[in-house]
Amino acid sequence: xxxxxxxxxxxxxxxxxxxxxxxxxxxxxxxxxxxxxxxxxxxxxxxxxxxxxxxxxxxxxxxxxxxxxxxxxxxxxxxxxxxxxxxxxxxxxxxxxxxxxxxxxxxxxxxxxxxxxxxxxxxxxxxxxxxxxxxxxxxxxxxxxxxxxxxxxxxxxxxxxxxxxxxxxxxxxxxxxxxxxxxxxxxxxxxxxxxxxxxxxxxxxxxxxxxxxxxxxxxxxxxxxxxxxxxxxxxxxxxxxxxxxxxxxxxxxxxxxxxxxxxxxxxxxxxxxxxxxxxxxxxxxxxxxxxxxxxxxxxxxxxxxxxxxxxxxxxxxxxxxxxxxxxxxxxxxxxxxxxxxxx
Amino acid sequence: xxxxxxxxxxxxxxxxxxxxxxxxxxxxxxxxxxxxxxxxxxxxxxxxxxxxxxxxxxxxxxxxxxxxxxxxxxxxxxxxxxxxxxxxxxxxxxxxxxxxxxxxxxxxxxxxxxxxxxxxxxxxxxxxxxxxxxxxxxxxxxxxxxxxxxxxxxxxxxxxxxxxxxxxxxxxxxxxxxxxxxxxxxxxxxxxxxxxxxxxxxxxxxxxxxxxxxxxxxxxxxxxxxxxxxxxxxxxxxxxxxxxxxxxxxxxxxxxxxxxxxxxxxxxxxxxxxxxxxxxxxxxxxxxxxxxxxxxxxxxxxxxxxxxxxxxxxxxxxxxxxxxxxxxxxxxxxxxxxxxxxx
Numbered sequence: 001x002x003x004x005x006x007x008x009x010x011x012x013x014x015x016x017x018x019x020x021x022x023x024x025x026x027x028x029x030x031x032x033x034x035x036x037x038x039x040x041x042x043x044x045x046x047x048x049x050x051x052x053x054x055x056x057x058x059x060x061x062x063x064x065x066x067x068x069x070x071x072x073x074x075x076x077x078x079x080x081x082x083x084x085x086x087x088x089x090x091x092x093x094x095x096x097x098x099x100x101x102x103x104x105x106x107x108x109x110x111x112x113x114x115x116x117x118x119x120x121x122x123x124x125x126x127x128x129x130x131x132x133x134x135x136x137x138x139x140x141x142x143x144x145x146x147x148x149x150x151x152x153x154x155x156x157x158x159x160x161x162x163x164x165x166x167x168x169x170x171x172x173x174x175x176x177x178x179x180x181x182x183x184x185x186x187x188x189x190x191x192x193x194x195x196x197x198x199x200x201x202x203x204x205x206x207x208x209x210x211x212x213x214x215x216x217x218x219x220x221x222x223x224x225x226x227x228x229x230x231x232x233x234x235x236x237x238x239x240x241x242x243x244x245x246x247x248x249x250x251x252x253x254x255x256x257x258x259x260x261x262x263x264x265x266x267x268x269x270x271x272x273x274x275x276x277x278x279x280x281x282x283x284x285x286x287x288x289x290x291x292x293x294x295x296x297x298x299x300x301x302x303x304x305x306x307x308x309x310x311x312x313x314x315x316x317x318x319x320x321x322x323x324x325x326x327x328x329x330x331x332x333x334x335x336x337x338x339x340x341x342x343x
Numbered sequence: 344x345x346x347x348x349x350x351x352x353x354x355x356x357x358x359x360x361x362x363x364x365x366x367x368x369x370x371x372x373x374x375x376x377x378x379x380x381x382x383x384x385x386x387x388x389x390x391x392x393x394x395x396x397x398x399x400x401x402x403x404x405x406x407x408x409x410x411x412x413x414x415x416x417x418x419x420x421x422x423x424x425x426x427x428x429x430x431x432x433x434x435x436x437x438x439x440x441x442x443x444x445x446x447x448x449x450x451x452x453x454x455x456x457x458x459x460x461x462x463x464x465x466x467x468x469x470x471x472x473x474x475x476x477x478x479x480x481x482x483x484x485x486x487x488x489x490x491x492x493x494x495x496x497x498x499x500x501x502x503x504x505x506x507x508x509x510x511x512x513x514x515x516x517x518x519x520x521x522x523x524x525x526x527x528x529x530x531x532x533x534x535x536x537x538x539x540x541x542x543x544x545x546x547x548x549x550x551x552x553x554x555x556x557x558x559x560x561x562x563x564x565x566x567x568x569x570x571x572x573x574x575x576x577x578x579x580x581x582x583x584x585x586x587x588x589x590x591x592x593x594x595x596x597x598x599x600x601x602x603x604x605x606x607x608x609x610x611x612x613x614x615x616x617x618x619x620x621x622x623x624x625x626x627x628x629x630x631x632x633x634x635x636x637x638x639x640x641x642x643x644x645x646x647x648x649x650x651x652x653x654x655x656x657x658x659x660x661x662x663x664x665x666x667x668x669x670x671x672x673x674x675x676x677x678x679x680x681x682x683x684x685x686x
Contacts, residue, residue, distance in 0.1 A: 051612060062587050062616040231611040244405050253611035266609040268574040268596035269394060271623040273405040278621040280614040 001028045005104030006320045008071050012053040015258045015328060021321035024072075028106060036091045036109040038081035040101045041343055042313075044130040045323045045336040046164075049077065050257045063282065074102040078135055080118065080126045081107070082343075088112055096120050098129050103320050105340060121299070125311075126343060131164060131335030132298060132309050135283045139251060140168035141294040142286030144176075147249040147279050148225045152177035155219055157238060159205075160229035162189035164335040165251060167197055167310050169227045174198050175306060178225070181218045183234070185330040192333065197308055211237035222246070231256045235264040239276060248278040258328055310334020344371045348447030349663045351414050355396040358601045358671060364664035367415075371449060379434045379452040381424035383444050384686055385656075387473040388666045388679040389507075392420065393600045406625065417445040421478055423461065423469045424450070425686075431455055439463050441472050446663050448683060464642070468654075469686060474507060474678030475641060475652050478626045482594060483511035484637040485629030487519075490592040490622050491568045495520035498562055500581060502548075503572035505532035507678035508594060510540055510653050512570045517541045518649060521568070524561045526577070528673040535676065540651055554580035565589070574599045578607040585619055593623040601671055653677020 003026050012020055031037060051059035052069045060068040069075050079101030083091050090112055091097065099115035101107040109115050118129055131137065143165070144150065156173045160166040161182025170193065173180045181201045182193045193202035201218055208214040215223065215237050222243030228235050231253030238248065255262045270276065286294070301307035312332040314323045316339075323338050346369050355363055374380055394402035395412040403411040412418050422444030426434050433455055434440065442458035444450040452458050461472055474480065486508070487493065499516045503509040504525025513536065516523045524544045525536045536545035544561055551557040558566065558580050565586030571578050574596030581591065598605045613619065629637070644650035655675040657666045659682075666681050 058613045058616040263608045265606045270401045271593050273401040275623045280618045
């Protein structure tokens with residue numbers, strides 16, 4: 001059986017280019033004992049993958065299930081698929097599964113621990129399991145509730161607020177009773193945040209020349225919680241504008257991913273005197289203890305129409321590279337997913 | 344009654360100079376109802392005061408009891424003194440008190456809440472209440488146990504390890520069962536850490552050209568806890584060398600205090616992937632809940648000879664400016680105190 005997959009042609013430092021990706025075809029080897037062959041339906045497209053594509057990054061050593069990506073080899077990611085063949089007693093043909101699948105038509109899953117059968121909840125598209133019911137949702141939920149430890153009425157700032165995680169953080173924060181301001185990179189996204197997602201306010205950071213005074217304008221009495229998806233200058237300005245005992249959830253740093261010069265300069269005097277806490281985290285940290293609660297709360301909210309689902313779906317395996325590149329240009333609105341095959 | 348006091352001649356940005364300080368003489372006004380007049384015996388000399396001397400700093404707004412210092416006016420600090428006159432029912436002549444006293448021979452205390460009678464514990468010098476039994480000790484104790492949340496066997500790195508707080512952090516960490524490495528700025532301090540204070544290892548940062556590889560040499564398996572008193576390049580290097588789930592106690596940033604260009608560049612990719620926590624704090628945060636435990640544990644350790652007390656005492660009010668300037672040159676070993684008058 002032939003299998004198309006996407007790979008990188010080289011390790012990537014800086015901004016990724018289309019030429020650094022190629023589509024290859026392999027012949028799938030015969031199925032072996034315990035193997036499960038999964039046909040990919042939807043694959044998750046995430047900015048963090050760029051760190052795995054570098055020559056060196058702490059992503060290679062700090063995260064057990066997301067090690068270095070080697071040019072020419074498969075690239076694994078969260079995906080939803082259908083079992084097409086199984087030599088594993090836990091799975092049968094036509095099971096719908098979530099797991100670590102490749103940027104490929106088919107994945108031979110050799111480690112069943114990276115797979116789980118999906119409660120498909122037929123009322124929802126399967127793609128939701130990559131976004132709002134998947135890693136993005138859990139990151140937003142765990143990051144906001146466990147890392148930020150919010151109190152009702154607190155002032156919350158979210159960067160990349162129209163992104164896969166940011167939009168959910170803002171929505172959870174509003175539902176919880178916080179005051180929420182988001183920033184994004186286009187006028188359309190800003191309007192979406194204010195008009196569709198219920199943010200109290202939002203701004204286009206590309207139109208601002210002095211982020212310190214921008215944040216002072218939106219938070220005259222200080223920021224209690226900053227949910228940081230970008231790092232860099234925005235993080236610096238947020239620290240300057242934080243209230244005493246403010247918390248920074250360090251979820252991502254997309255501005256650093258493609259430009260190591262953009263690292264944030266932390267004003268440690270502010271951090272000390274204002275007793276600011278900066279906490280890095282990954283969604284995997286919440287899986288064991290929080291997934292069940294997260295799913296229950298989130299499905300209820302979606303059913304009740306209180307949480308708005310933002311998805312940005314491309315189609316066909318060939319579209320993976322451009323979908324991925326688009327993340328770094330701010331092209332996606334909400335969760336970026338590629339549909340590889342029809343359900 | 345005449346009263347000599349030290350003041351600044353100008354707000355100070357950058358490295359403080361002797362010429363920016365002067366000694367002035369005032370006539371003490373008559374005592375009023377509720378006043379307590381305290382003769383200063385020992386006064387605490389602390390790096391953070393430089394932040395209060397600036398035109399602007401988060402120290403002015405974030406800390407209730409340590410607001411801006413104005414040129415020509417008195418400078419308050421932790422001090423130990425003897426009551427010489429009292430119109431306050433809570434205090435009588437000859438009471439020994441701890442409180443917010445001025446860099447002066449006498450202080451008229453108008454707010455009795457800034458004062459407390461001292462259990463002098465005659466076996467110890469009164470100066471200990473400014474260092475090991477005072478703010479430095481509480482900062483080290485609360486910062487290490489409450490902020491760092493150590494586990495036995497963890498690897499701890501302390502900067503400014505021969506300083507007033509650092510030396511105690513290292514000693515508490517050793518007594519608790521951690522592996523401890525400190526850095527300091529002279530050969531003598533390094534020897535002191537290793538030979539007298541029981542640090543597992545120590546190095547002179549001035550002799551190192553690449554702090555990243557220095558820390559890798561001392562912590563080949565990573566740093567679990569970094570107790571940061573300096574900020575800047577040392578903080579950057581510590582983050583690079585931290586283990587997953589590492590904690591940074593942001594206690595001070597002396598390298599930034601006199602040079603705002605020295606701000607640390609935080610590698611947010613490391614912080615995210617390694618789930619690093621950076622937490623600012625002040626000793627006042629621990630006063631209500633931890634002071635009693637701190638005193639009980641610390642006095643027991645000192646009595647048993649398990650904690651070594653490092654004090655650096657100058658004499659006479661005239662020596663305050665040079666004592667203060669010396670902090671930024673790394674001249675002090677342990678807690679810097681000026682004895683203003685004989686007990």
